[in-house]
Amino acid sequence: MKSRLKNLYKYLIENRKHEVNGWHKAYRDFYSQVAQIRERITSGEGLSQNDEAFLKQLIYEKSNGIASRGQSVLSNDNFQSFIKNKNFISALEKFILIPNSENFTIFSDSWSNQGKSNNPVLVNRVAAACTLEVSTTVDSGKFNQVFRGIRI
Incomplete structure (x- = not known):
């Protein structure tokens, strides 16, 4: 087990240090933007x-510093529809203000209620941008793959 963890660490971290450092800076930068929006909402x-522009980076763009959207694509028309929907913006x-399980469910349901597309990776990416309490591995299949690889 130790050997597998060591090899996985070497592959993911040591061999790709420049990617990890670049991602971490982008992650911190975007998380800071979300924190600024949180302060505005609080006030x-x-x-x-x-x-x-912020909403586009949070929801729509291929990569936003938190995670890539992978194959979870949202059309620009659907994005525009989302951000013009008062219930969606309220959720x-x-x-953003209180990133807990209850509000995640409200947000996720609001996304689903749009009836436009099923995008669990994008929904999870929003969650990862709003709190440090969840994984930034927003694709549950990828998360499970890594978990299976390292579990004892």
Whole structure:
């Protein structure tokens, strides 16, 4: 077991140190942006059309510093529909403000209620951007693959 962990660490961390360092900086930078939005929401200023660039990076773009969207693609039309929906934005604001299990469920349900597409990777990526309490491995299949590889 020790040997497998050592090999996995070497493969994932040591051999790709430049990728890990670059990802970590991008992760911290975007997490800081989310924290700034959280402060604005706390002070009573909600998300607006002026936040489209932030929302695009959080939800739509291929990579946002937290994680890649993988094969979970959202069309620009659907993205625009999401950010113009007051219920969706309200659920997102609640989750950014208090990223707990209850608000995650509300946000996830709001996403599903759009009826546009099923994007669990994107939903999980939003969660990983809002709290440090979850994994940034947003594709549960990939997470399970790594977990199976290292479990005792």
